[in-house]
Amino acid sequence: xxxxxxxxxxxxxxxxxxxxxxxxxxxxxxxxxxxxxxxxxxxxxxxxxxxxxxxxxxxxxxxxxxxxxxxxxxxxxxxxxxxxxxxxxxxxxxxxxxxxxxxxxxxxxxxxxxxxxxxxxxxxxxxxxxxxxxxxxxxxxxxxxxxxxxxxxxxxxxxxxxxxxxxxxxxxxxxxxxxxxxxxxxxxxxxxxxxxxxxxxxxxxxxxxxxxxxxxxxxxxxxxxxxxxxxxxxxxxxxxxxxxxxxxxxxxxxxxxxxxxxxxxxxxxxxxxxxxxxxxxxxxxxx
Ligand code: ATP
Ligand code: ZN
Numbered sequence: 001x002x003x004x005x006x007x008x009x010x011x012x013x014x015x016x017x018x019x020x021x022x023x024x025x026x027x028x029x030x031x032x033x034x035x036x037x038x039x040x041x042x043x044x045x046x047x048x049x050x051x052x053x054x055x056x057x058x059x060x061x062x063x064x065x066x067x068x069x070x071x072x073x074x075x076x077x078x079x080x081x082x083x084x085x086x087x088x089x090x091x092x093x094x095x096x097x098x099x100x101x102x103x104x105x106x107x108x109x110x111x112x113x114x115x116x117x118x119x120x121x122x123x124x125x126x127x128x129x130x131x132x133x134x135x136x137x138x139x140x141x142x143x144x145x146x147x148x149x150x151x152x153x154x155x156x157x158x159x160x161x162x163x164x165x166x167x168x169x170x171x172x173x174x175x176x177x178x179x180x181x182x183x184x185x186x187x188x189x190x191x192x193x194x195x196x197x198x199x200x201x202x203x204x205x206x207x208x209x210x211x212x213x214x215x216x217x218x219x220x221x222x223x224x225x226x227x228x229x230x231x232x233x234x235x236x237x238x239x240x241x242x243x244x245x246x247x248x249x250x251x252x253x254x255x256x257x258x259x260x261x262x263x264x265x266x267x268x269x270x271x272x273x274x275x276x277x278x279x280x281x282x283x284x285x286x287x
Pocket of ligand 2: 053054055
């Protein structure tokens with residue numbers, strides 16, 4: 001009997017490749033022959049992996065050639081294909097922004113009227129302009145969009161930005177965000193119940209990995225007379241674990257802290273008399 005496998009499409013090479021493979025690895029899924037990079041199967045999970053250009057992934061998922069895929073929201077919106085977003089993955093963060101030559105003044109979306117804008121995202125840009133009742137001349141180019149104004153091909157660009165350094169190096173400044181984007185897991189809209197079950201298993205693991213990445217395990221020593229105050233500072237999954245130390249009058253306190261509040265709490269713990277604070281990464285976290 002052939003085993004049912006869920007087919008996932010991920011980027012073949014490029015900005016999403018490493019993080020996508022890494023995520024599967026952290027979910028305990030071992031891939032065979034990642035090097036030949038066309039397709040591979042997992043040894044220990046019912047998953048088959050296709051390596052594709054990111055632009056093609058929404059189409060493959062809509063057609064059911066792949067059941068699920070990992071792609072940027074920017075590409076998903078641009079391709080406008082039928083697929084469900086099942087999980088935001090937190091990597092590949094960027095934004096699609098309008099950028100104009102640095103020396104120019106920006107006078108709002110209305111000033112785009114009649115301008116020539118170079119982009120690889122004509123559909124998203126068109127929708128954005130329509131929303132603002134602006135008509136502009138969209139010039140579609142597939143790569144190196146940022147050089148278009150410099151060579152006289154366009155007045156401005158709508159391009160992906162993360163740090164802004166590429167724009168800066170090309171004499172441009174970012175003036176408007178059109179879309180905020182990150183990598184998402186998408187799924188075909190009509191998975192079979194068996195496929196749905198595998199997807200839920202995979203999502204369960206992904207959520208445990210993501211949660212663990214946002215939290216740290218903390219161990220510290222506390223003088224017993226300060227214990228109430230110290231415990232009050234620590235949220236923990238239920239409540240902190242408190243164990244007596246071999247030395248009289250001291251306890252060991254264990255807890256889980258989220259990354260966002262981490263440094264604030266550490267400082268307060270020190271002030272409250274905590275010593276020997278250890279902070280350890282968490283591999284998986286199931287609540
Ligand atoms: P492919 O060969 O698969 O078509 P590509 O050249 O279109 O690759 P990459 O540059 O590898 O794409 O980017 C893939 C995705 O990474 C983008 O669609 C976007 O979602 C995300 N990304 C994150 N930061 C950036 C950035 N600074 N510039 C471009 N894309 C970024
Ligand atoms: Zn692409």
